[in-house]
Amino acid sequence: MAVLLVTFLAALLCPSVHSGDSSVAWCYHKPTCNFTTWPKIAPHSCSGSRQSPIDIKTKSVQENPKLTLFSFTGFDDNSTFMSIINSGDSVVVYVDDDKMSVQGGDLPGLYNTKQFHLHWGKGSSSPGSEHTVDGKQYPMELHIVNVHSKYNGSLAAALAADDSTGLAVLGFLIEGTNEQNKTKSWDILTSFLKQISTSGQTTSDIMNKITMDSLLEGVDRSKYYRYQGSLTTPNCNEVVIWTVFKDSIKVSQDLINRFNTTTFFKSSVPVLMTNNFRGVQPLNGRVVMSQRSTAPLSAATSIISIITVLLLSCLCWL
Ligand SMILES: *[C@@H]1O[C@H](CO)[C@@H](O)[C@H](O)[C@H]1NC(C)=O
Ligand SMILES: *[C@@H]1O[C@H](CO)[C@@H](O)[C@H](O)[C@H]1NC(C)=O
Ligand SMILES: *[C@@H]1O[C@H](CO)[C@@H](O)[C@H](O)[C@H]1NC(C)=O
Numbered sequence: 001m002a003v004l005l006v007t008f009l010a011a012l013l014c015p016s017v018h019s020g021d022s023s024v025a026w027c028y029h030k031p032t033c034n035f036t037t038w039p040k041i042a043p044h045s046c047s048g049s050r051q052s053p054i055d056i057k058t059k060s061v062q063e064n065p066k067l068t069l070f071s072f073t074g075f076d077d078n079s080t081f082m083s084i085i086n087s088g089d090s091v092v093v094y095v096d097d098d099k100m101s102v103q104g105g106d107l108p109g110l111y112n113t114k115q116f117h118l119h120w121g122k123g124s125s126s127p128g129s130e131h132t133v134d135g136k137q138y139p140m141e142l143h144i145v146n147v148h149s150k151y152n153g154s155l156a157a158a159l160a161a162d163d164s165t166g167l168a169v170l171g172f173l174i175e176g177t178n179e180q181n182k183t184k185s186w187d188i189l190t191s192f193l194k195q196i197s198t199s200g201q202t203t204s205d206i207m208n209k210i211t212m213d214s215l216l217e218g219v220d221r222s223k224y225y226r227y228q229g230s231l232t233t234p235n236c237n238e239v240v241i242w243t244v245f246k247d248s249i250k251v252s253q254d255l256i257n258r259f260n261t262t263t264f265f266k267s268s269v270p271v272l273m274t275n276n277f278r279g280v281q282p283l284n285g286r287v288v289m290s291q292r293s294t295a296p297l298s299a300a301t302s303i304i305s306i307i308t309v310l311l312l313s314c315l316c317w318l
């Protein structure tokens with residue numbers, strides 16, 4: 001009963017990014033509703049010109065000096081994860097958006113962190129990331145969904161506003177590793193999958209056990225790609241400032257294989273949840289940017305520093 005109530009409340013309070021409009025019957029696993037059909041199922045945005053995911057062609061990426069460091073709040077706090085749920089098309093962890101937020105990195109303001117979820121293929125040997133880099137698809141992808149603080153933590157309000165900077169999603173590519181003990185927190189996270197094997201199941205047992213930082217271990221978060229795009233599920237709203245980090249998270253292959261063997265899609269007959277990713281979309285002239293790889297002292301900066309030093313030394317003589 002408690003579980004049902006929580007599921008009901010979660011559905012009510014947390015309109016998932018995976019169901020911008022629950023009346024739209026979309027899916028990953030059937031020819032009648034898989035992602036090739038979404039432009040017909042949800043034409044308003046899924047057939048738009050700024051869709052996600054994309055293939056990042058590293059040769060065409062332009063460096064942008066404004067893409068500086070992020071500041072993450074609550075990512076080191078193990079009391080932020082509230083529940084983990086099988087949403088029917090992904091595994092979603094809802095977090096405490098009063099405690100977690102992201103700013104900096106040229107984002108226009110502060111963004112409250114709502115949830116993170118995952119996309120995968122068929123285990124470590126069959127890739128399922130959404131973004132690809134120079135055509136390479138990774139085994140999995142993690143999306144941390146953040147909503148601009150002006151929407152007071154309401155994803156629905158951000159979607160309704162149709163604001164191209166309403167959401168900031170942080171994407172992390174995930175790769176398999178044989179180094180078992182590097183990914184203790186992923187072991188804990190994936191240990192809850194068997195409690196949420198069917199659509200709608202949820203548990204709060206995940207509370208007070210792991211931090212966001214521990215799941216992102218090994219990623220240099222100063223190195224990333226940036227572009228303007230959309231939700232990767234219907235209604236594909238074009239409201240997302242995308243950040244895709246260059247480093248991948250390394251997760252033990254055994255743990256990656258838990259995803260394609262434990263949870264089931266929302267479906268009238270049981271179908272294991274696999275390949276829950278959207279294929280890459282056309283860029284349509286968009287430019288992918290990245291942080292500046294090296295930070296040479298520019299001529300202007302040097303001159304300003306010299307003048308500052310001179311001024312300071314003059315002050316000393318006064
Ligand atoms: C999606 O369905 C179409 C038919 O509508 C089929 O041709 C295609 O192979 C399917 N793609 C995937 C990725 O399932
Ligand atoms: C899950 O992934 C593993 C590793 O890629 C693969 O061997 C296995 O067949 C997959 N199982 C299913 C049901 O997709
Ligand atoms: C957010 O909260 C502020 C202050 O309570 C209020 O003025 C504003 O209208 C709210 N915005 C939305 C989108 O709910």
Ligand SMILES: *[C@@H]1O[C@H](CO)[C@@H](O)[C@H](O)[C@H]1NC(C)=O
Pocket residue numbers: 179180181
């Ligand atoms: C991983 O850690 C456990 C105990 O924490 C240890 O028994 C095991 O040998 C370690 N495995 C590897 C591959 O380091």
Ligand SMILES: *[C@@H]1O[C@H](CO)[C@@H](O)[C@H](O)[C@H]1NC(C)=O
Pocket residue numbers: 078079208209210
């Ligand atoms: C959670 O964080 C608190 C405070 O930093 C710490 O005392 C506690 O041991 C942590 N719990 C786990 C399971 O890491």
Ligand SMILES: [Zn+2]
Pocket residue numbers: 117118119143232
């Ligand atoms: Zn996603």
